[in-house]
Amino acid sequence: MSENVTLIAEKRDRVGKGTSRALRREGRTPAVIYGDKKDPVSISLETKELVKVLNTGSFLSTIYTVQVGKDKHNVLPRDLQLHPVKDTPVHVDFLRVSAKSQIAVMVPVTFLNEDACKGLVRGGVLNVVRHEVELMVPAGNIPETIEIDLSAFDIGDSVHISNFTLPKGTEPTITDRDFTVATIAAPSGGAGDAADEGEGEEEAGEE
Numbered sequence: 001m002s003e004n005v006t007l008i009a010e011k012r013d014r015v016g017k018g019t020s021r022a023l024r025r026e027g028r029t030p031a032v033i034y035g036d037k038k039d040p041v042s043i044s045l046e047t048k049e050l051v052k053v054l055n056t057g058s059f060l061s062t063i064y065t066v067q068v069g070k071d072k073h074n075v076l077p078r079d080l081q082l083h084p085v086k087d088t089p090v091h092v093d094f095l096r097v098s099a100k101s102q103i104a105v106m107v108p109v110t111f112l113n114e115d116a117c118k119g120l121v122r123g124g125v126l127n128v129v130r131h132e133v134e135l136m137v138p139a140g141n142i143p144e145t146i147e148i149d150l151s152a153f154d155i156g157d158s159v160h161i162s163n164f165t166l167p168k169g170t171e172p173t174i175t176d177r178d179f180t181v182a183t184i185a186a187p188s189g190g191a192g193d194a195a196d197e198g199e200g201e202e203e204a205g206e207e
Contacts, residue, residue: 004065004074005053011068012042020091029089033066033073036096043068050089054080061105061142066094076103076139099140104173106132109181110145117150119184124155127183133161134173143167148181158183 012019012030020030029047034040043066053059059077066073075094083090097103109131114120133146146164153159159182161172172179 004063006065006067006072007045007049007053009043009045009066009068012044015042024090029092031092031094033068033075033094033096036098038096041068041073045092047089050092054089058144061107063097063139063142064094074098074139076105097139099138101139102136103139103142104134104136105142107135107137107143108132108145110147111182112147112149113151117153117184119153119155119157120150122155123187124184125187126150127185128181129183130179130181133181135166135170136173137167137170141167141169143170150184153184155184155186 009031010028012023015030023030023044024047027047028044029050031043031045032040033043045066053062053064056062060080061076063074063076066075073094074097076097077092078095079091079093080089081091082088095103109128111126111128114126117124117126120126135143135146137143146166148159148164150159158180160178160180161174162178164181166172
């Protein structure tokens with residue numbers, strides 16, 4: 001596991017809407033660290049630095065080290081509130097974690113070898129049901145993505161979570177069914193079938 005990105009924070013002695021508004025005017029975002037059977041700590045982060053990590057696109061599934069004075073907390077962002085108009089962060093909740101903690105995170109799905117997929121080559125369409133899958137994972141080993149090779153899938157096939165090889169110690173939060181992640185749908189208008197029929201007619205003509 002690579003070293004966590006460190007976010008420098010300041011402790012907040014006062015909380016409340018008025019204090020939070022004042023912090024935002026100063027270019028800081030209020031936040032709180034909680035969990036691990038310890039008292040919550042109210043903090044603030046420099047908004048510019050927070051926006052930088054938000055722009056990575058994986059903020060809610062990344063472990064960070066938040067440094068508050070001499071204290072360091074390994075945390076996972078659990079809730080992010082954005083301004084309804086400006087789309088800037090207004091508050092963040094951080095959960096304390098350890099390398100052994102099991103946590104639920106949304107992990108993106110990556111589809112490999114689409115150009116070699118039987119169904120797509122025949123004119124089928126990849127219908128993605130879930131672009132992300134919620135997984136229970138070790139906090140010290142959160143996968144960036146889970147991958148599936150589409151080469152062997154044909155029109156009418158479904159890609160289920162059981163088709164994925166998940167990292168060790170990782171499992172879906174949904175355990176009561178083998179849910180669908182994607183399907184290879186027939187082309188609209190039956191273009192694939194029409195093409196097959198056309199080939200058959202050509203073969204018959206040649207005979």
